[in-house]
Amino acid sequence: xxxxxxEAVSDAGLHPDLIRAAEERRPRGRSLWQDALRRLGRNxxxxxxxxxxxxxxxxxxxxxxxxxxxxxxxxxxxRVAKGPDFExxxxxxxxxxxxxxxxxxxxxxxxxxxVGLAATLVSLVIGVLYGATAGYxxxxxxxVLMRIVDILYAVPxxxxxxxLFVFFDRNLLMVFVAIGAVVWLDMARIVxxxxxxxxxxxxxEAARSLGLSGGAILVRHxxxxxxxxxxxxxxxxxxQVILFESFLSFIGLGVQEPMxxxxxxxxxxxxxxxxxxxxxxxxxAFLAVTLFCFNYLGDGLRDAxxxxxx
Amino acid sequence: MTAAALDPSLDPGHADDPGAxxxxxxxxxxxxxxxxxxxxxxxxxxxSILARDRDVLKAVDGISFDLxxxxxxxxxxxxxxxxxxxxxxxxxxxxxxxxxxxxxxEDLTGLSxxxxxxxxxxxxxxxxxxxASLDPRMTVGDIIGQPLRTFAPDLSRQxxxxxxxxxxxxxxxLPEMVNRYPHEFSGGQAQRIGIARAMILRPxxxxxxxxxxxxxxxxxxxxxxxxxxxxxxxxxxxIFISHDLSVVRHISHRILVLYLGRLVEFADRDALYASPRHxxxxxxxxxxxxxxxxxxxxxxxxxxxxxxxSPLDPPSGCHFRTRCPRATSLCAQTVxxxxxxxxxxxxxCHHWHDPRT
Numbered sequence: 001x002x003x004x005x006x007e008a009v010s011d012a013g014l015h016p017d018l019i020r021a022a023e024e025r026r027p028r029g030r031s032l033w034q035d036a037l038r039r040l041g042r043n044x045x046x047x048x049x050x051x052x053x054x055x056x057x058x059x060x061x062x063x064x065x066x067x068x069x070x071x072x073x074x075x076x077x078x079r080v081a082k083g084p085d086f087e088x089x090x091x092x093x094x095x096x097x098x099x100x101x102x103x104x105x106x107x108x109x110x111x112x113x114x115v116g117l118a119a120t121l122v123s124l125v126i127g128v129l130y131g132a133t134a135g136y137x138x139x140x141x142x143x144v145l146m147r148i149v150d151i152l153y154a155v156p157x158x159x160x161x162x163x164l165f166v167f168f169d170r171n172l173l174m175v176f177v178a179i180g181a182v183v184w185l186d187m188a189r190i191v192x193x194x195x196x197x198x199x200x201x202x203x204x205e206a207a208r209s210l211g212l213s214g215g216a217i218l219v220r221h222x223x224x225x226x227x228x229x230x231x232x233x234x235x236x237x238x239x240q241v242i243l244f245e246s247f248l249s250f251i252g253l254g255v256q257e258p259m260x261x262x263x264x265x266x267x268x269x270x271x272x273x274x275x276x277x278x279x280x281x282x283x284x285a286f287l288a289v290t291l292f293c294f295n296y297l298g299d300g301l302r303d304a305x306x307x308x309x310x
Numbered sequence: 311m312t313a314a315a316l317d318p319s320l321d322p323g324h325a326d327d328p329g330a331x332x333x334x335x336x337x338x339x340x341x342x343x344x345x346x347x348x349x350x351x352x353x354x355x356x357x358s359i360l361a362r363d364r365d366v367l368k369a370v371d372g373i374s375f376d377l378x379x380x381x382x383x384x385x386x387x388x389x390x391x392x393x394x395x396x397x398x399x400x401x402x403x404x405x406x407x408x409x410x411x412x413x414x415x416e417d418l419t420g421l422s423x424x425x426x427x428x429x430x431x432x433x434x435x436x437x438x439x440x441x442a443s444l445d446p447r448m449t450v451g452d453i454i455g456q457p458l459r460t461f462a463p464d465l466s467r468q469x470x471x472x473x474x475x476x477x478x479x480x481x482x483x484l485p486e487m488v489n490r491y492p493h494e495f496s497g498g499q500a501q502r503i504g505i506a507r508a509m510i511l512r513p514x515x516x517x518x519x520x521x522x523x524x525x526x527x528x529x530x531x532x533x534x535x536x537x538x539x540x541x542x543x544x545x546x547x548x549i550f551i552s553h554d555l556s557v558v559r560h561i562s563h564r565i566l567v568l569y570l571g572r573l574v575e576f577a578d579r580d581a582l583y584a585s586p587r588h589x590x591x592x593x594x595x596x597x598x599x600x601x602x603x604x605x606x607x608x609x610x611x612x613x614x615x616x617x618x619x620s621p622l623d624p625p626s627g628c629h630f631r632t633r634c635p636r637a638t639s640l641c642a643q644t645v646x647x648x649x650x651x652x653x654x655x656x657x658x659c660h661h662w663h664d665p666r667t
Contacts, residue, residue, distance in 0.1 A: 032447050032448065032449070032452075035449075035489075201442060202437050202439055202442040202443040203442065203443050203444055203445045203446075205398075205403060205437075205443075206435070206437060206443045206444075206504075206507075207445075207456070208403060209401055209403055209430060209434065209435045210430065210434075210456055210457045210460060210507070211427040211428070211430035211431065211457070211460050211461065212427075212456075212460055213423075213424075213427060216460070220445075220456075221445050224445075224447045224448075225445070225446070225447055305447075307446065307447060307491035307493065308446070308491070308493050
């Protein structure tokens with residue numbers, strides 16, 4: 001309250017205490033992100049999903065050390081492809097090579113979650129910045145940037161991965177790089193389209209007339225306004241990436257035995273579905289629950305970031 | 311006010327409008343903004359790959375005027391005549407194709423992007439669609455405080471908040487609205503937010519691009535009065551773009567009339583309404599409804615035949631000749647000069663002294 005306002009109020013005959021009380025109630029500023037977090041906190045499905053994801057992550061990373069004594073690569077010759085056995089601690093049964101499926105599912109989760117997270121981060125950071133830059137600045141910049149995307153699209157994915165592994169050491173990091181290099185292309189195209197639609201809006205012109213530079217407009221106005229499709233697309237990317245990884249592993253370019261991933265376990269399990277249902281059911285259940293949670297969390301985030309949806 | 315009280319000839323009909331007096335006393339002051347021969351031409355896409363040359367849309371074609379400190383300049387004309395383009399070209403939001411925009415002695419048209427951004431502190435714009443001009447994902451406090459973040463980045467969060475609340479008070483918004491989002495506001499309130507954002511840096515010039523045409527009539531007068539009050543308090547110059555002649559008459563000191571990107575008449579408000587010289591101005595003024603129903607029924611309305619010609623292919627000579635009741639063969643051949651037709655009036659018409667309408 002300014003000095004003049006305060007005088008106006010005391011002129012109106014209000015008690016000074018009332019004025020002080022009014023000043024204390026004076027609203028504090030909030031930002032979109034604070035509001036979004038508050039709204040997300042009120043969304044029960046999203047919060048439950050978040051808790052579930054934390055639990056699954058904790059299980060995958062700490063579980064192999066806390067919950068079971070079976071090592072990842074120990075072969076139990078007497079228990080090849082046997083169902084769940086609680087006496088000996090094979091809670092999910094064993095796989096076709098006689099290894100404990102529970103510990104393998106948890107280790108596989110580590111890989112799948114890391115791949116999912118890394119690829120999502122790459123597609124978020126590179127894809128959003130790249131697409132928003134192309135869409136907002138338009139013209140020649142847009143042309144150059146998007147033709148690069150078109151060229152990368154045209155490169156066959158497998159060929160690209162093989163090249164990558166020929167030139168660099170074959171390790172997990174390269175798997176992340178390979179998948180990340182592919183998924184950001186879709187994101188860039190989607191974001192570019194959104195940015196073009198936003199570019200003509202009056203509030204962008206208002207921002208220009210307020211003296212904001214192109215970069216500031218991009219960060220303060222364009223990117224916050226295209227988050228809805230981005231969040232939705234990310235929730236679609238995570239499962240796509242996890243399956244991508246299993247495909248790479250299947251042709252021998254992904255993670256190497258004895259390490260495993262959910263994608264690998266599921267494709268093995270699918271082949272033996274009729275003899276050993278547990279080999280498919282347990283990894284698939286983990287993957288399905290994780291993807292469900294990502295979807296609900298994504299939905300919740302999208303709603304929380306939209307101020308119109310209270 | 312005292313000047314008007316002493317000398318009733320100054321402004322008898324508008325004693326409630328001290329802004330008019332300010333501008334008259336400031337008439338001798340150096341202009342704050344000088345626009346000379348401003349042109350904005352948009353090249354159209356080629357009709358075919360084989361086409362040699364492309365059409366050019368001359369949205370603003372050779373407009374010149376001065377703006378004095380503390381003055382309100384009305385800009386009127388039909389939709390599509392280049393009013394908004396003129397406003398945006400003055401602010402360099404659209405690059406000018408030719409001419410000069412001299413702001414406080416400095417030509418803005420040649421400035422680099424960075425240099426122009428610094429100048430924007432003193433010149434702001436208020437938009438036609440108040441809601442569309444506010445970022446839907448920002449709170450009102452962030453929207454109004456945005457210019458401070460750009461031009462006073464050292465200001466503490468607390469100090470910025472104080473200035474935002476103060477600006478909200480000036481435009482009549484309650485402090486508790488600071489955390490709301492634009493979609494929670496009515497058009498009139500949203501326009502107040504736009505005005506607060508434009509005013510928070512205390513600019514010297516505000517361009518109002520049809521600020522009230524998207525609002526209810528009852529809200530229009532509130533916003534107009536708010537703008538007039540702010541102008542008086544802060545001694546600001548306004549360029550007020552509108553197609554509503556009664557609104558322009560209420561707020562402006564001088565008025566520009568545009569037709570197809572060219573100036574057709576430029577005059578003091580009272581001179582323009584009392585003795586419009588250009589047939590287009592006459593037609594526009596005759597179309598303003600009168601409050602008295604009998605007078606409204608009996609007044610002579612000048613109806614212009616036909617539509618606005620395509621700005622891609624304007625008529626030769628005087629652009630207005632195809633719809634003008636006075637048009638002669640001279641009008642088709644020669645572009646009329648912009649000549650003085652009164653003590654503070656300029657008109658671009660070959661036949662302005664013709665007594666026929």
